[in-house]
Amino acid sequence: MTQGFNLKRVEAELRDVRRQLVSLLGLREETKVERTADEMDQIQEAESRELAARNLDSLARQLRLVDEALDRIEEGDYGICVECDEEIGLKRLTAVPWAQRCLRCQEASERIEARRSRSALPNAA
Numbered sequence: 001m002t003q004g005f006n007l008k009r010v011e012a013e014l015r016d017v018r019r020q021l022v023s024l025l026g027l028r029e030e031t032k033v034e035r036t037a038d039e040m041d042q043i044q045e046a047e048s049r050e051l052a053a054r055n056l057d058s059l060a061r062q063l064r065l066v067d068e069a070l071d072r073i074e075e076g077d078y079g080i081c082v083e084c085d086e087e088i089g090l091k092r093l094t095a096v097p098w099a100q101r102c103l104r105c106q107e108a109s110e111r112i113e114a115r116r117s118r119s120a121l122p123n124a125a
Contacts, residue, residue, distance in 0.1 A: 005079065005090060005093065007073060007078065010073070010078070010093070010097050011070065011073050013097055014066050014069055014070050014073075014097055014098065015070070017062075017066050017097075017098075018063065018066045018067065018070070021059055021062055021063040021066065022063065024059050025056065025059050025060060025063065062098070065098040065100065066098045068098070068100065069097060069098040069099075069100075079093055081100070081101050081102040081105050082100045082101060082105075083101050083102075083105035083108075083109070084102060084104075084105055086102055087102070088101070088102045088103075089102065089103060
């Protein structure tokens with residue numbers, strides 16, 4: 001594990017982030033559907049619901065990453081890249097305590113995901 005890293009502090013920080021995420025995920029009021037007669041209001045409300053749903057999805061993804069980081073702390077694997085088994089840099093763990101991958105593997109993963117996203121888009125004609 002990376003030298004000079006206070007694992008107890010990181011664990012407390014992750015638990016705090018987890019509490020905040022759970023609290024935010026409990027606020028689902030913005031996704032409820034209301035019927036209005038005005039078509040423009042309906043369009044705006046649909047867009048608001050879509051944005052709220054994307055935000056909830058993002059929060060749920062982050063909560064999963066935080067939970068996995070807490071599991072890695074418990075198992076003694078925290079700070080080790082899930083892809084290459086090398087140590088994750090101290091700067092990266094400080095900035096993103098729930099990081100699963102070292103910077104090199106994260107960048108490779110993001111490039112692959114970007115290619116998948118581009119290939120999933122319909123061809124512009």
